Amino acid sequence: MKNRRFHPTAMTAMALPLIVALANPAAAEIRIGSLSALTGPAADLVKQVFGAEQAAIDEINQAGGILGQQVRLIPADTACNAQVGVDAANKLINIEQVAAIIGGTCSGETIPAASNVAGPAGVLMVSPVSTSPEITNLNDRGVLFRVVPSDNFQGVYMARLLLSKDIKKVALTYVNNDYGVGLAEAFRAAFVAGGGQIAGDSVHEDKKESYRAELATLASGGAETLVLFAIGDSSGLTIMRQSLEAGLFQRFAVADGMKVSALLEGIGTENLEGRIIGSVPTAAVGPQSDRFKDLYGKTDKFTFGYTFTAQGYDAAMITALAIEKAGSTDRRAILNAVRDVTNAPGEVVGPGDWAKAVSLIKAGKDINYSGAAGDHEFDGNGDVGGVFSEWTVKGGELVVSPPVAAGN
Amino acid sequence: MDQALMFVNAYLIPGLVSGSIYALGAIGLTLLFGVLRFTHFAHGDVMTAGAYLALAGVGLFGLHPIMALPLAMAGTSLLCLGINHFFYAPLMKRPSLVLTISSFGVALMIRAAIQLIYGVESQYYVRGIQKSREVFGTFRIVDRHIWIGCSAVALMLALHLLLTRTRLGKAMRAVSDSPDLARLTGISTTTVIRYTWVIGGSLAAVAGVFLGWDGYVHANMGWDQLLPISAAAILGGLGRPYGAMVGGLVIGMAEELSSYPWLGGDALLSPGYKTGVAFAIMVAMLIWRPNGLFGEKVR
Numbered sequence: 001m002k003n004r005r006f007h008p009t010a011m012t013a014m015a016l017p018l019i020v021a022l023a024n025p026a027a028a029e030i031r032i033g034s035l036s037a038l039t040g041p042a043a044d045l046v047k048q049v050f051g052a053e054q055a056a057i058d059e060i061n062q063a064g065g066i067l068g069q070q071v072r073l074i075p076a077d078t079a080c081n082a083q084v085g086v087d088a089a090n091k092l093i094n095i096e097q098v099a100a101i102i103g104g105t106c107s108g109e110t111i112p113a114a115s116n117v118a119g120p121a122g123v124l125m126v127s128p129v130s131t132s133p134e135i136t137n138l139n140d141r142g143v144l145f146r147v148v149p150s151d152n153f154q155g156v157y158m159a160r161l162l163l164s165k166d167i168k169k170v171a172l173t174y175v176n177n178d179y180g181v182g183l184a185e186a187f188r189a190a191f192v193a194g195g196g197q198i199a200g201d202s203v204h205e206d207k208k209e210s211y212r213a214e215l216a217t218l219a220s221g222g223a224e225t226l227v228l229f230a231i232g233d234s235s236g237l238t239i240m241r242q243s244l245e246a247g248l249f250q251r252f253a254v255a256d257g258m259k260v261s262a263l264l265e266g267i268g269t270e271n272l273e274g275r276i277i278g279s280v281p282t283a284a285v286g287p288q289s290d291r292f293k294d295l296y297g298k299t300d301k302f303t304f305g306y307t308f309t310a311q312g313y314d315a316a317m318i319t320a321l322a323i324e325k326a327g328s329t330d331r332r333a334i335l336n337a338v339r340d341v342t343n344a345p346g347e348v349v350g351p352g353d354w355a356k357a358v359s360l361i362k363a364g365k366d367i368n369y370s371g372a373a374g375d376h377e378f379d380g381n382g383d384v385g386g387v388f389s390e391w392t393v394k395g396g397e398l399v400v401s402p403p404v405a406a407g408n
Numbered sequence: 409m410d411q412a413l414m415f416v417n418a419y420l421i422p423g424l425v426s427g428s429i430y431a432l433g434a435i436g437l438t439l440l441f442g443v444l445r446f447t448h449f450a451h452g453d454v455m456t457a458g459a460y461l462a463l464a465g466v467g468l469f470g471l472h473p474i475m476a477l478p479l480a481m482a483g484t485s486l487l488c489l490g491i492n493h494f495f496y497a498p499l500m501k502r503p504s505l506v507l508t509i510s511s512f513g514v515a516l517m518i519r520a521a522i523q524l525i526y527g528v529e530s531q532y533y534v535r536g537i538q539k540s541r542e543v544f545g546t547f548r549i550v551d552r553h554i555w556i557g558c559s560a561v562a563l564m565l566a567l568h569l570l571l572t573r574t575r576l577g578k579a580m581r582a583v584s585d586s587p588d589l590a591r592l593t594g595i596s597t598t599t600v601i602r603y604t605w606v607i608g609g610s611l612a613a614v615a616g617v618f619l620g621w622d623g624y625v626h627a628n629m630g631w632d633q634l635l636p637i638s639a640a641a642i643l644g645g646l647g648r649p650y651g652a653m654v655g656g657l658v659i660g661m662a663e664e665l666s667s668y669p670w671l672g673g674d675a676l677l678s679p680g681y682k683t684g685v686a687f688a689i690m691v692a693m694l695i696w697r698p699n700g701l702f703g704e705k706v707r
Contacts, residue, residue: 038528039523039528039627039628040528040628041626043528043529044528044529044530047528047529079628176680202675202678202679202680203678203680204679204680205679205680205681205682205683207628207632208682208683209422209425209426209429209619209622209623209633210422210423210425210426210622210664211679212417212418212419212421212422212664213418213419213422213664213667213668213675213679214667214679215418216414216417216418216419217667217669217674217675217679220414233529233530233624233626234530234626237530237623237624238623238624241537244537245537245538245539245540245550246417246418246540246548247539247540261529262529262530262531262624265535266530266532266535266624267536267537268535268536268537270536271536271537
């Protein structure tokens with residue numbers, strides 16, 4: 001933690017190239033926006049995802065760029081907030097004039113940004129993080145794709161995981177936003193249908209100081225396991241801490257939003273030993289994920305293996321491939337090219353294959369991007385099927401089990 | 409768990425703790441309103457600044473959060489004096505709306521500076537968890553809640569003595585009642601304004617440290633508390649420090665107790681509506697008693 005606390009010099013050093021870049025407008029460049037919650041409750045996670053997106057863009061630039069031009073990734077902060085997210089999307093599309101957008105991150109910002117801003121403008125959005133089931137049937141005029149599976153699948157996966165461990169009675173609390181509500185609805189339906197009982201079910205407001213009242217009510221149902229769908233450096237952290245301090249629940253069943261270092265370091269892995277039953281959408285294991293590990297296993301651009309970093313990389317690659325395939329920065333042509341470059345049939349290209357992909361596209365061949373996090377075969381709604389892993393804390397370490405396919 | 413015990417442990421104590429934090433923040437807001445006649449919207453971010461200054465003390469010197477309080481209070485006071493000198497003092501002759509709007513700008517500057525220096529991740533003073541201890545053999549309370557409660561009471565008592573027993577306190581109250589009359593009697597309003605910033609800033613710093621200690625330290629933590637703090641200040645009557653103390657406790661308790669199952673069975677009000685409780689109280693007060701519980705006349 002200590003080294004993360006004080007780095008003003010490092011920050012200044014990082015800001016310098018940015019200032020130079022701003023002061024020095026390149027003659028011809030491709031501009032891609034990143035709609036990311038760089039501040040706010042999900043900042044810990046999104047910072048890593050953005051690092052992975054930037055890594056992909058750097059790799060593309062080194063391999064010759066898109067359409068022979070260098071690419072610039074322009075971030076816009078959404079603060080994990082719907083209003084700020086809409087403003088940020090507006091800025092990217094109308095002021096920065098980006099060709100396409102990677103993002104958003106929090107479902108609550110992605111949904112309004114896609115339906116109100118990017119949709120009407122016809123600008124492609126590829127989200128590496130937004131998992132809300134709401135997105136599947138969202139009226140986004142076909143602009144929104146995502147490389148993470150819907151929480152419909154994760155909710156069902158969590159329900160089956162608990163039932164398979166013979167946990168039949170749980171209390172459920174979830175954060176009051178598109179992410180928490182969507183996940184809870186999918187979980188509730190699957191868990192009850194599978195014979196489980198939900199003893200205590202309550203939504204909670206983010207960013208409050210005390211959740212002891214909620215916890216007392218939830219614990220009064222007599223369940224020993226708390227299903228907690230929240231974000232680990234915000235309400236999720238507070239709820240877990242206060243519950244452990246009061247000794248209310250034995251185990252916590254948590255999803256992807258809780259697999260963040262702020263939670264594990266803040267509460268301490270020794271206090272979480274054997275208490276976590278976690279789920280996380282993960283990368284399918286295969287030649288492409290091995291290749292990704294070869295390329296970025298030791299990178300300093302992001303923490304390899306951090307939640308949704310592989311998806312961030314893939315979202316950037318797919319966006320870039322769509323622009324390359326479109327042959328120009330015409331927004332409509334880019335949208336139409338997405339399925340061409342990611343869905344079968346076609347010659348498979350993966351992480352590190354930028355130059356090969358470009359030459360295949362130039363030769364008029366069909367390509368099929370198969371990424372670090374999965375095959376990414378988009379369905380009619382722009383969704384992909386999912387692969388999930390169970391994670392827990394064991395022997396003071398975060399342990400992730402081999403992935404299981406679910407959905408589509 | 410026994411019903412009465414659950415009431416004390418899960419509703420009453422958390423209500424008192426958040427009430428104390430709101431009260432400390434609201435006192436500063438209300439004192440500043442009394443003397444300067446504008447609502448200081450950057451007050452939540454002043455709290456955040458205090459919390460991060462203490463974090464520096466905890467991180468650099470390994471201090472206990474309580475021992476880091478003086479550092480946070482001193483640093484935040486300096487910050488407030490600087491803000492006043494560079495931003496508010498030059499605008500003092502302009503309509504109070506100008507000051508209010510500029511305080512929004514100051515809030516953004518403080519928050520952005522914190523994010524630039526410390527990053528955007530949530531941080532914490534003490535790693536791990538603190539198991540609750542039994543008091544009188546029945547109630548369970550976490551040590552830090554005892555610290556927070558006692559420190560808040562001590563600070564409020566100190567403020568009471570300052571306001572009633574010292575020349576400065578009398579001068580502050582005089583300026584608050586009528587700035588022009590106070591100036592005619594030879595009170596230096598500039599000095600009073602400076603001391604008000606020191607007191608308001610220090611109390612905000614303490615509130616910020618307590619907030620971070622009980623939860624986590626985050627760049628938006630103070631801004632997110634602005635609504636309940638404003639509600640507390642309005643409830644007590646803007647410009648009334650005693651009102652702010654009571655107002656803070658009332659808002660904190662109301663938020664927690666509104667979700668107690670008073671009628672048996674389910675929570676009276678879903679805990680998801682806690683923020684709404686503070687807001688509802690604020691709106692109701694503005695409609696029916698805009699001067700607050702302790703206000704006397706319409707300004």
